[in-house]
Amino acid sequence: xxxxxxxxxxxxxxxxxxxxxxxxxxxxxxxxxxxxxxxxxxxxxxxxxxxxxxxxxxxxxxxxxxxxxxxxxxxxxxxxxxxxxxxxxxxxxxxxxxxxxxxxxxxxxxxxxxxxxxxxxxxxxxxxxxxxxxxxxxxxxxxxxxxxxxxxxxxxxxxxxxxxxxxxxxxxxxxxxxxxxxxxxxxxxxxxxxxxxxxxxxxxxxxxxxxxxxxxxxxxxxxxxxxxxxxxxxxxxxxxxxxxxxxxxxxxxxxxxxxxxxxxxxxxxxxxxxxxxxxxxxxxxxxxxxxxxxxxxxxxxxxxxxxxxxxxxxxxxxxxxxxxxxxxxxxxxxxxxxxxxxxxxxxxxxxxxxxxxxxxxxxxxxxxxxxxxxxxxxxxxxxxxxxxxxxxxxxxxxxxxxxxxxxxxxxxxxxxxxxxxxxxxxxxxxxxxxxxxxxxxxxxxxxxxxxxxxxxxxxxxxxxxxxxxxxxxxxxxxxxxxxxxxxxxxxxxxxxxxxxxxxxxxxxxxxxxxxxxxxxxxxxxxxxxxxxxxxxxxxxxxxxxxxxxxxxxxxxxxxxxxxxxxxxxxxxxxxxxxxxxxxxxxxxxxxxxxxxxxxxxxxxxxxxxxxxxxxxxxxxxxxxxxxxxxxxxxxxxxxxxxxxxxxxxxxxxxxxxxxxxxxxxxxxxxxxxxxxxxxxxxxxxxxxxxxxxxxxxxxxxxxxxxxxxxxxxxxxxxxxxxxxxxxxxxxxxxxxxxxxxxxxxxxxxxxxxxxxxxxxxxxxxxxxxxxxxxxxxxxxxxxxxxxxxxxxxxxxxxxxxxxxxxxxxxxxxxxxxxx
Numbered sequence: 001x002x003x004x005x006x007x008x009x010x011x012x013x014x015x016x017x018x019x020x021x022x023x024x025x026x027x028x029x030x031x032x033x034x035x036x037x038x039x040x041x042x043x044x045x046x047x048x049x050x051x052x053x054x055x056x057x058x059x060x061x062x063x064x065x066x067x068x069x070x071x072x073x074x075x076x077x078x079x080x081x082x083x084x085x086x087x088x089x090x091x092x093x094x095x096x097x098x099x100x101x102x103x104x105x106x107x108x109x110x111x112x113x114x115x116x117x118x119x120x121x122x123x124x125x126x127x128x129x130x131x132x133x134x135x136x137x138x139x140x141x142x143x144x145x146x147x148x149x150x151x152x153x154x155x156x157x158x159x160x161x162x163x164x165x166x167x168x169x170x171x172x173x174x175x176x177x178x179x180x181x182x183x184x185x186x187x188x189x190x191x192x193x194x195x196x197x198x199x200x201x202x203x204x205x206x207x208x209x210x211x212x213x214x215x216x217x218x219x220x221x222x223x224x225x226x227x228x229x230x231x232x233x234x235x236x237x238x239x240x241x242x243x244x245x246x247x248x249x250x251x252x253x254x255x256x257x258x259x260x261x262x263x264x265x266x267x268x269x270x271x272x273x274x275x276x277x278x279x280x281x282x283x284x285x286x287x288x289x290x291x292x293x294x295x296x297x298x299x300x301x302x303x304x305x306x307x308x309x310x311x312x313x314x315x316x317x318x319x320x321x322x323x324x325x326x327x328x329x330x331x332x333x334x335x336x337x338x339x340x341x342x343x344x345x346x347x348x349x350x351x352x353x354x355x356x357x358x359x360x361x362x363x364x365x366x367x368x369x370x371x372x373x374x375x376x377x378x379x380x381x382x383x384x385x386x387x388x389x390x391x392x393x394x395x396x397x398x399x400x401x402x403x404x405x406x407x408x409x410x411x412x413x414x415x416x417x418x419x420x421x422x423x424x425x426x427x428x429x430x431x432x433x434x435x436x437x438x439x440x441x442x443x444x445x446x447x448x449x450x451x452x453x454x455x456x457x458x459x460x461x462x463x464x465x466x467x468x469x470x471x472x473x474x475x476x477x478x479x480x481x482x483x484x485x486x487x488x489x490x491x492x493x494x495x496x497x498x499x500x501x502x503x504x505x506x507x508x509x510x511x512x513x514x515x516x517x518x519x520x521x522x523x524x525x526x527x528x529x530x531x532x533x534x535x536x537x538x539x540x541x542x543x544x545x546x547x548x549x550x551x552x553x554x555x556x557x558x559x560x561x562x563x564x565x566x567x568x569x570x571x572x573x574x575x576x577x578x579x580x581x582x583x584x585x586x587x588x589x590x591x592x593x594x595x596x597x598x599x600x601x602x603x604x605x606x607x608x609x610x611x612x613x614x615x616x617x618x619x620x621x622x623x624x625x626x627x628x629x630x631x632x633x634x635x636x637x638x639x640x641x642x643x644x645x646x647x648x649x650x651x652x653x654x655x656x657x658x659x660x661x662x663x664x665x666x667x668x669x670x671x672x673x674x675x676x677x678x679x680x681x682x683x684x685x686x687x688x689x690x691x692x693x694x695x696x697x698x699x700x701x702x703x704x705x706x707x708x709x710x711x712x713x714x715x716x717x718x719x720x721x722x723x724x725x726x727x728x729x730x731x732x733x734x735x736x737x738x739x740x741x742x743x744x745x746x747x748x749x750x751x752x753x754x755x756x757x758x759x760x761x762x763x764x765x766x767x768x769x770x771x772x773x774x775x776x777x778x779x780x781x782x783x784x785x786x787x788x789x790x791x792x793x794x795x796x797x798x799x800x801x802x803x804x805x806x807x808x809x810x811x812x813x814x815x816x817x818x819x
Contacts, residue, residue, distance in 0.1 A: 038076070049684075061101070068096050077108065096145070137180060180214065216315055232344050235301055237308070240281075243295065243314050247319070252312065253265070255313075305559070353724045356458075358665055372390045393416065396413070428470050468505065487511060598631070600653075601755055632667050738752075773793075
């Protein structure tokens with residue numbers, strides 16, 4: 001994900017923590033502090049600048065917070081420095097103004113946000129055409145809500161009459177249009193209407209002559225409801241859609257293609273692709289004349305490596321028009337394009353066995369001072385951290401032996417695109433390496449050298465957005481609709497308003513559903529990094545951005561070019577959302593697990609949280625989906641800093657990371673004790689500068705104990721297949737101890753982790769039915785445990801310890817090792 005400059009960038013830094021926290025057990029009545037954090041200024045994800053005050057009724061209220069109307073806000077409450085559980089809450093302000101947030105400790109996920117009314121008032125009364133269905137949602141899009149036609153609804157005031165009162169400051173004017181819940185159902189009118197707030201209250205009487213379209217249903221929702229989710233060539237795919245409707249909806253259908261092209265059709269007639277009918281399988285009353293119908297249809301089985309694209313619409317045979325899922329558009333061209341990949345889904349074997357070293361190039365090693373950015377000698381170290389620090393590809397090449405010596409087998413290279421910032425996440429050219437990093441020749445040499453040493457190299461691809469400096473965007477800014485790149489982006493009001501990554505104006509989002517844009521990414525960008533330079537796969541920045549249809553094409557393209565390439569995504573969200581990319585990607589970064597490892601080891605919370613996280617992972621993720629586990633990375637505080645500098649806590653977390661399922665990822669420097677020179681919480685901007693400090697190459701500044709521990713862990717994992725790809729089974733967990741097993745048909749290992757005081761744990765007899773097993777500590781030959789006199793197995797887990805045992809038949813036995 002793009003990060004790295006100013007306060008705007010801070011909003012993304014804590015998103016992972018925001019999304020992955022598990023429920024806390026603190027007594028709500030005992031909270032000492034509650035703050036709200038969020039995605040839109042003046043809220044942010046990293047500060048306590050927006051505190052709430054406890055009220056007599058037990059709720060907590062914020063001071064008035066100014067918000068921009070029409071922009072979706074993601075937010076969460078933080079109580080006593082602990083994030084509330086669950087995914088982000090969402091709220092779209094119906095108009096620009098100041099809002100008071102109300103937190104309910106007994107119902108934490110309640111969205112209670114109230115607009116402070118201004119002294120001025122305007123009442124809008126409107127008469128709508130007779131063609132308007134009684135159930136239609138009449139709305140108003142205004143300059144106060146960014147012309148968002150879905151957030152400000154009018155109330156029915158009579159036959160064909162609707163009304164709403166808006167508030168603002170006296171003398172303030174605004175312009176507006178009416179619609180039926182969406183811009184595509186906007187009134188047909190060339191010029192906007194206008195009104196002015198007055199203290200006495202202005203009343204405006206309007207009449208809509210015609211709508212640009214009328215909806216068929218209240219909503220048509222598919223949301224990728226198809227089974228099986230990852231079909232193979234033997235399986236038909238059942239597709240379902242849910243329709244909420246007042247009037248009659250008695251027909252539906254699927255338009256699909258199997259050649260990667262975009263399906264088109266309407267009311268049962270396919271213009272591109274094949275039509276499959278959908279039939280109602282249920283209809284239930286929701287009250288007040290509203291019904292919910294579920295329609296189902298079947299896409300026939302297809303051969304492996306087939307990209308299925310499809311759209312769904314519903315209609316009433318006695319009426320006109322139709323409505324598409326999930327955009328609820330009335331035209332096929334505006335409909336959501338759903339997609340899945342038919343495949344015998346397998347991720348690369350080397351990825352399942354990977355241990356990954358994450359290099360942030362600018363902060364790793366300065367191998368060529370000649371390509372360094374000039375630096376003002378008067379700048380302080382803290383200010384320098386905002387810019388270029390001199391790390392480059394030559395430095396990576398110079399340290400290949402160091403990386404190999406650690407024992408890892410995969411290198412992850414951060415973005416090195418030509419661009420304005422040292423982190424590389426602002427691409428100004430997708431196919432040029434910034435000269436401050438190096439050049440193509442040097443990158444090829446690194447990959448070649450890594451391959452010689454038995455290591456793979458993956459690249460950090462940024463498909464979601466470009467820098468504002470990118471020539472494509474500059475051309476679109478200059479020439480508007482005459483630019484060949486105009487539709488490569490999404491302009492809502494050219495040239496000033498366009499879709500961006502998290503509201504950051506420097507990062508216009510690519511419209512990857514535009515055929516020309518997608519073709520460029522698939523046929524130019526992907527082959528350049530994969531074939532021309534020789535990378536072995538991609539880490540995919542902000543994989544949530546591009547559509548699922550994009551990722552279906554991406555998988556198809558990558559696997560055709562390099563079948564054994566590994567593609568894993570950054571999806572900072574719930575497990576369920578992360579898992580929706582299985583079948584399209586080979587894996588993803590495991591942010592929920594990162595949150596659990598941080599809580600349990602750095603912050604000393606209950607080991608049961610780790611137990612729950614593992615259980616939910618096992619339950620949720622596809623078995624072929626490779627989850628990359630991290631303790632920290634370039635977007636979050638260093639683990640060692642979060643643990644208060646406690647080296648033992650880092651070692652414990654690393655032991656868990658390297659013995660649990662998934663591909664462990666080491667963020668450069670963690671293995672030598674790199675922490676932070678300052679507390680990121682004490683600055684309001686560029687917080688991430690302290691997560692990305694220079695790798696300490698002077699051994700006097702390295703922690704040799706941590707490094708040797710990492711090497712020992714990596715070697716153990718490399719030597720024992722059971723610790724990489726073996727089955728997982730938990731034998732015990734409580735607040736401070738967890739005991740789990742990793743095993744395959746040849747080997748068994750028992751891992752005992754303790755983040756509290758010494759504890760004696762007796763395993764149930766089922767662990768050793770025959771009473772002939774012995775536990776031998778893999779690092780301490782004197783530490784051998786045999787069943788006790790009562791045929792049980794007792795383990796003494798010392799305070800803050802890590803114990804890894806090999807399970808053998810008896811003290812003298814030898815075993816045939818797995819290859």
